[in-house]
Amino acid sequence: MLRIAVPNKGRLAGAAAQMLREAGYRQRPSDSDLVCRDEPNQVEFFYLRPHDIATYVGSGDLQLGITGRDLLVDAGGPAVELLDLGFGGATFRFAARPETITDPAKLPGHRIATSYPGIVRGYLAEHGLDAEVIRLDGAVENAIGLGVAEVIADVVQTGATLRQAGLAPFGEPILESAAILIGGPDRPVDGGVTQLQRRLQGVLVARSYVMLAYDVHAETLDAACQLTPGIESPTISPLHREGWVAVQSMVRRAEVHRIMDELYDLGARAILVTDIHACRL
Ligand SMILES: Nc1ncnc2c1ncn2[C@@H]1O[C@H](COP(=O)(O)OP(=O)(O)OP(=O)(O)O)[C@@H](O)[C@H]1O
Ligand SMILES: O=P(O)(O)OC[C@H]1O[C@H](OP(=O)(O)OP(=O)(O)O)[C@H](O)[C@@H]1O
Ligand SMILES: [Mg+2]
Numbered sequence: 001m002l003r004i005a006v007p008n009k010g011r012l013a014g015a016a017a018q019m020l021r022e023a024g025y026r027q028r029p030s031d032s033d034l035v036c037r038d039e040p041n042q043v044e045f046f047y048l049r050p051h052d053i054a055t056y057v058g059s060g061d062l063q064l065g066i067t068g069r070d071l072l073v074d075a076g077g078p079a080v081e082l083l084d085l086g087f088g089g090a091t092f093r094f095a096a097r098p099e100t101i102t103d104p105a106k107l108p109g110h111r112i113a114t115s116y117p118g119i120v121r122g123y124l125a126e127h128g129l130d131a132e133v134i135r136l137d138g139a140v141e142n143a144i145g146l147g148v149a150e151v152i153a154d155v156v157q158t159g160a161t162l163r164q165a166g167l168a169p170f171g172e173p174i175l176e177s178a179a180i181l182i183g184g185p186d187r188p189v190d191g192g193v194t195q196l197q198r199r200l201q202g203v204l205v206a207r208s209y210v211m212l213a214y215d216v217h218a219e220t221l222d223a224a225c226q227l228t229p230g231i232e233s234p235t236i237s238p239l240h241r242e243g244w245v246a247v248q249s250m251v252r253r254a255e256v257h258r259i260m261d262e263l264y265d266l267g268a269r270a271i272l273v274t275d276i277h278a279c280r281l
Contacts, residue, residue: 001037001044002192005056005065008034008047012179015087016066020045022206022278023199042192051115053182054079060184063193070155070177074118078185083197086204088179090157092119093169095141100150104171107131107151113143114153123153123174141165198280206276209250214263214271218243225249227262231281250276 006020007013009031017027026038028047036045046062053067054075065079070092072079094104094112101110104127113134114120120133134149141161143149155177156162156169181200183193209231216224224247225234234249247268251259260271 001042002064002190002196003044003046003062004196005048005053005062005067006045007050007053007066010050012050012066012068012088013047016085016179019066019085019087019200019203022203023196024278025196025199043196051075057182057184060186063184063190064196065182066179067182068177069180070116070119070175072180072182073122073175074116076118076122079182080185081180082183083181083200085179085181085200086207088177090155090177091173092116092153092175092177093156093173094151094153094171095156095162095167095169096151097144097166098168102168102170104129110151111149112151112153113140113149115140116153119174120153141167202279202281205281206279208253209276209279210253210256211248211274211276212251212256212259212271213246213248213274214268215239215241215244215246216263216266216268218245220266220268221245221247223266224263224268227259227266 006016021027025041025043026036027045028036034047038045048056050067050071053065054072056062057065058075058077058079066085068088069081072081107124107129108131111132111134112120113136115136115138117133117135124131136143140152140154143152144167145165153174162169181197212228221236228234228247228249228251230249234247237246239246256273263271
C-alpha cells in the first residue's frame with residue numbers, strides 16, 4: 001500500500017486535503033485523526049507536522065508527501081520536489097528595522113532569528129557570510145523587539161505581520177515557496193505513485209481551465225479556432241443549421257472572458273462556459 005504524508009495542521013493542511021479529495025482519494029473524517037486508509041485506491045495517508053514531512057519522505061519510510069518548498073529546503077534533502085501544487089504560495093525573506101540593516105551583505109555580526117535554520121545557514125554558506133542563527137518555533141517577528149536578534153528570516157505572504165512589527169524586508173527573496181508534492185531520492189517506478197501524480201496534475205488542469213462551447217459560421221471557423229486552439233485541438237461538430245458548426249475547446253479560466261468577447265465580435269453565438277471537475281490529459 002502506498003504511504004503518503006499530508007500536513008496535519010497549519011496553512012497547508014486544509015488545501016492539501018481538499019486537493020486530494022478532488023483527486024478522488026478518501027481523507028480523514030476528523031481533524032484529529034492521524035492516519036486514514038483509502039482501501040479502493042490502496043493508499044494510506046499519514047497526517048504529520050509540515051516541518052517533519054521531508055524527513056519521513058527523505059528516509060524512504062513514506063513514499064510521497066505534500067509540504068512547502070521552504071520546508072523541503074530547510075530539511076536539507078534527500079527528498080526531491082516532484083510537482084508544484086499551485087497553492088500555499090509565499091516568499092521567504094530577511095527582515096529588520098529599516099534603520100538598522102537593509103543589505104544581506106551586512107549580515108555578519110548580526111543575530112538572525114528564524115524557524116527555518118537550514119535555509120538560513122544554507123544561504124549564509126552559499127554567500128560566504130558568517131552570522132549567528134537563532135532557532136525559534138514561531139512568532140519570530142517578536143524576536144527583534146525582545147532583543148533576541150537584530151534580523152529575522154521568515155515566511156512573508158501579505159507583509160502585514162512585518163509591518164505591524166515595524167519591520168521591513170530586505171534583499172531579494174531567499175526563495176519563492178509553494179505547496180509541493182515530494183518523493184524520495186530513489187523512487188522505484190510504482191504504479192500508485194504515477195497514478196497519484198497524474199491525478200494531482202489533472203486537478204491542477206481542471207482548476208485552471210474551463211470548457212468553452214460555441215456556434216460559429218463555417219467561414220469564420222479558422223479565426224475562431226485561432227482564439228481557442230485548445231490543448232490538443234478543438235472539437236468541431238456539424239449543426240443542423242446550414243453553414244454553421246459547433247466548437248468545443250478548453251481555455252484558460254483567467255482568459256475566458258476576453259476570449260468570449262473576441263468570439264462574439266467574430267460572430268460566434270451561444271457561447272457557454274462550463275467548469276471541469278476532473279480531467280486526465
Ligand atoms: N502566510 C503564511 N504564513 C506562514 N506560512 C505560509 C503562509 N503562506 C503559505 N505558507 C506556507 O505554509 C508552510 C508552513 O506551514 P506550517 O503549518 O508549518 O506553518 P503555520 O501555518 O504557520 O503553522 P504553525 O502555527 O504551526 O506555525 C510553509 O511552506 C509556508 O511557506
Ligand atoms: O506576510 P503575512 O501575510 O503577514 O504572513 C506571514 C506571517 O504568517 C506566519 O505566521 P503565523 O501566523 O503562522 O504564526 P507563526 O509565526 O507562529 O508561525 C509567518 O510566520 C509570518 O509571521
Ligand atoms: Mg506559522
